[in-house]
Amino acid sequence: ELQLLESGGGLVQEGGSLRLTCAASGFSFSDYAMSWVRQAPGKGLEWISGISGSSGYAYYGDSVKGRFTISRDISKNTLYLQMNSLRAEDTAVYYCAKRRHSAPQLGFEDYWGQGTLVTVSS
Amino acid sequence: QSVLTQPPSASGTPGQRVTISCSGSSSNVGRNPVNWYQQLPGTAPKVFIYSNSQRPSGVPDRFSGSKSGASASLAISGLQSEDEADYYCAAWDDSLNAWVFGGGTKLTVL
Numbered sequence: 001e002l003q004l005l006e007s008g009g010g011l012v013q014e015g016g017s018l019r020l021t022c023a024a025s026g027f028s029f030s031d032y033a034m035s036w037v038r039q040a041p042g043k044g045l046e047w048i049s050g051i052s053g054s055s056g057y058a059y060y061g062d063s064v065k066g067r068f069t070i071s072r073d074i075s076k077n078t079l080y081l082q083m084n085s086l087r088a089e090d091t092a093v094y095y096c097a098k099r100r101h102s103a104p105q106l107g108f109e110d111y112w113g114q115g116t117l118v119t120v121s122s
Numbered sequence: 123q124s125v126l127t128q129p130p131s132a133s134g135t136p137g138q139r140v141t142i143s144c145s146g147s148s149s150n151v152g153r154n155p156v157n158w159y160q161q162l163p164g165t166a167p168k169v170f171i172y173s174n175s176q177r178p179s180g181v182p183d184r185f186s187g188s189k190s191g192a193s194a195s196l197a198i199s200g201l202q203s204e205d206e207a208d209y210y211c212a213a214w215d216d217s218l219n220a221w222v223f224g225g226g227t228k229l230t231v232l
Contacts, residue, residue, distance in 0.1 A: 035221075037167075044223060044224070044226040045161070045226070047221035050221070062220070095166055105221075106214075108157040110169060112166035114166065
């Protein structure tokens with residue numbers, strides 16, 4: 001069974017850092033691109049980053065570029081999101097998702113994790 | 123302000139047909155395929171239409187998608203109470219090098 005389990009969310013002060021982890025199982029992790037998508041309380045979805053299946057090439061949304069870094073450890077089937085210089089507006093539920101393609105700019109998210117809440121206090 | 127524009131709300135009675143629009147530009151919807159996601163309260167989104175008009179297995183054929191130029195639409199026919207949810211469109215933006223979402227449409231079944 002395919003599973004995506006996020007962890008690492010919590011309460012952090014503005015300017016602080018947090019690393020989110022997404023443990024993947026049930027599929028060939030290196031064959032597919034992965035995404036991080038967030039949703040602020042009561043707001044819509046925002047794609048923030050994607051990484052390719054094998055090359056590790058990454059893309060970022062403008063709101064997090066230069067502050068967040070996506071990475072993956074193929075040997076551990078794990079996706080990461082390092083979040084630095086956190087702001088109050090980064091408060092959201094963060095979802096990791098598997099894409100049905102090896103390239104992050106193609107396809108769609110076909111499996112999602114349950115989400116992890118990040119709260120940034122000002 | 124979302125890059126893709128959707129109406130904030132839509133509604134219909136059971137059995138009716140409802141459409142939700144998604145307006146973009148030549149750098150996103152006008153050039154790349156559009157995906158549609160359904161999100162029920164408190165749950166992760168789920169893709170309902172991909173590549174403009176393709177339905178994943180398990181999605182009822184009451185759901186259909188189309189695209190013309192820089193606009194896309196999601197149509198739901200034979201509306202049912204379980205269709206009440208938030209719907210989002212998404213497309214890759216070649217100028218931003220990022221996926222962009224619409225602001226979401228809350229569908230209410232009256």
